[in-house]
Every structure is written in structure tokens, then in C-alpha cells.
Amino acid sequence: MAIDHVLKLYSETIQSPYLHYGFWDNPESINSDLLSIEEIVKAQERYIEHLSSFIPKDVNKIIDVGCGVGGNAAYLKEKGYEIDVLSPDLYQKEFINKKFNGEMRFYKTKFEDFKSDTTYDLILESESACYIKINKGFSAANRVLRDGGYLLAADYFVFNSNNQSPHLKSSHRMDQYLNAAKSSGFKLLKEYDQTENTMPTLDAALNFINRFVFPTAEYLQNSIQRKNPKTYRLLKSLLEKRISKKMDQLDLMSSEEFRKYRKYMIYLFQKV
Numbered sequence: 391m392a393i394d395h396v397l398k399l400y401s402e403t404i405q406s407p408y409l410h411y412g413f414w415d416n417p418e419s420i421n422s423d424l425l426s427i428e429e430i431v432k433a434q435e436r437y438i439e440h441l442s443s444f445i446p447k448d449v450n451k452i453i454d455v456g457c458g459v460g461g462n463a464a465y466l467k468e469k470g471y472e473i474d475v476l477s478p479d480l481y482q483k484e485f486i487n488k489k490f491n492g493e494m495r496f497y498k499t500k501f502e503d504f505k506s507d508t509t510y511d512l513i514l515e516s517e518s519a520c521y522i523k524i525n526k527g528f529s530a531a532n533r534v535l536r537d538g539g540y541l542l543a544a545d546y547f548v549f550n551s552n553n554q555s556p557h558l559k560s561s562h563r564m565d566q567y568l569n570a571a572k573s574s575g576f577k578l579l580k581e582y583d584q585t586e587n588t589m590p591t592l593d594a595a596l597n598f599i600n601r602f603v604f605p606t607a608e609y610l611q612n613s614i615q616r617k618n619p620k621t622y623r624l625l626k627s628l629l630e631k632r633i634s635k636k637m638d639q640l641d642l643m644s645s646e647e648f649r650k651y652r653k654y655m656i657y658l659f660q661k662v
């Protein structure tokens with residue numbers, strides 16, 4: 391993978407050091423119509439604070455797998471952990487090198503292909519587990535962890551796969567993931583369901599799209615149609631199918647739909 395342009399878009403628009411959903415302490419009291427970017431970034435800080443509370447006491451050396459733009463790594467470094475980072479993404483590599491003045495060891499590779507002379511106490515997969523092939527990911531985790539080392543994964547998993555929802559395409563099935571962990575020699579020490587704590591961010595993103603992106607797109611469409619009907623007809627014939635596919639994927643941004651199929655879990659495993 392050269393560059394994941396969706397993640398790059400999030401990084402450049404929200405301008406947050408994090409690419410995850412954030413964690414809301416009292417989700418039932420949040421009005422997602424009114425959330426500011428500043429509040430979302432605060433929730434993202436709270437997310438790594440909460441996630442890092444799962445790191446066992448005997449951990450010092452961590453590899454942050456799927457490190458994004460380095461917010462989690464910076465937080466953990468600040469807390470005194472020794473930390474290396476990994477991602478297959480070129481934009482993220484350049485971003486991290488700049489952010490840490492070249493002082494953060496960055497492995498540009500998919501985790502599945504990662505080989506290292508260093509062994510780690512803990513692998514962090516913060517919203518990156520769903521990108522990593524299940525069995526190859528656990529094999530790589532076995533290779534790079536010391537005996538008794540840990541894998542801390544936070545991500546969304548499908549628990550209900552009864553139909554053709556797009557939710558089933560972008561996540562691992564929970565039962566498959568947990569079975570693969572077990573058969574690869576990983577014992578589940580802790581689990582935490584943080585679905586409700588993450589949903590306000592999804593609601594805020596959908597509100598934003600409905601309020602700003604759709605009306606702007608409609609305005610542009612009307613404007614082109616009026617001023618340049620030929621170009622409009624050409625664009626329509628070229629893009630109609632793609633746009634309709636993207637609209638179907640908007641289902642992924644509905645928290646109601648999310649809850650039907652997925653749970654956002656924290657899993658702490660130990661290599662036994």
C-alpha cells in the first residue's frame with residue numbers, strides 16, 4: 391500500500407494526531423449535533439488514556455502497529471514506554487519522521503510481513519486489527535513478542551453476520567478472531583465493550599455529512615447542470631454508479647446500523 395487516501399483525508403481535515411473514534415465517558419449525555427472538532431480530539435485523547443490503562447505493569451517495550459499519524463505513540467512515549475511504530479503507509483511514514491524529527495523507529499510494512507530482531511513486551515493495535523489478516527497477524531505477533539508478552543487490540547468486530555450489510559466487509563468476525571487467537575497460543579486476559587463510548591463520534595460525522603457535504607454537493611450539481619448541461623450529463627453518466635455505491639456505504643456511518651452488527655471491543659491477550 392502506498393497511501394491510504396481516506397486516512398490522509400481524516401488527518402488533514404480534522405488535524406488530530408489520532409485516527410480513531412475517541413472515547414466518550416458519558417455517551418448518553420452527548421448531543422452529537424453540537425460537537426466541535428476540539429471536543430472530538432479531546433475524546434480521542436481520552437481513548438488512548440483509557441486504552442493504555444489495560445497495559446500490564448511488566449511492559450516496557452511496545453510496538454504500535456498501524457500507528458497512523460503518531461498520537462498514540464507520542465502519548466505512550468510521554469508515559470515513559472520505549473516505543474517503535476509500524477505502518478505500510480508512505481504518507482504516515484513521512485508524517486511520523488517529521489513529527490518526531492526522525493527519532494521514532496518506523497517500520498514501513500504490513501504487520502503480516504513484519505520480521506524483527508527486537509522482541510517486544512506488547513503489541514498495540516489501536517483500530518488497526520481489522521486491517522490485518524487474522525491468522526497471519528497472530529503469526530506475526532508470535533514472532534515479535536517475548537514469551538508472556540501481550541497483544542492489546544482495540545477495534546470493531548462483527549458479532550452478527552446474518553445478511554449482506556456493508557458492515558460485514560470492513561471488520562473481522564468476532565468469533566473467528568477469538569478462535570484464531572486461541573489456536574495461535576494467545577490467552578484472552580481482559581475484554582471491554584466500548585461500543586457506546588465510541589458512537590457519538592460516528593453520529594457527529596454523519597451529522598456533518600448531512601448538514602454540510604450533501605447540501606454543498608447538491609449546490610455544485612445544480613450549478614453545473616444550469617451552466618454547463620453537456621458536462622453535467624457526461625459526469626452523470628461516468629459517476630452515477632460510483633456515487634450510488636458510496637451512498638450505500640453511508641450505512642457504515644449510522645450508529646444504529648453499527649450496533650446491529652458490530653461491537654467496538656478492547657481485547658488484551660497474552661502469549662502463552
Ligand SMILES: C[S@@+](CC[C@H](N)C(=O)[O-])C[C@H]1O[C@@H](n2cnc3c(N)ncnc32)[C@H](O)[C@@H]1O
Pocket residue numbers: 394397407408409410455456457458459461462476477478479482499500501502515516517518521522523
Ligand atoms: C484507523 S487507522 C488507526 C491509526 C492509529 N492506530 C490510531 O489509533 O490513531 C489504521 C492504521 O492501520 C494501518 N494499517 C493498514 N493496514 C495495515 C497492515 N496490514 N498492517 C499494519 N498496519 C496497517 C493504517 O495505515 C493505519 O495506520
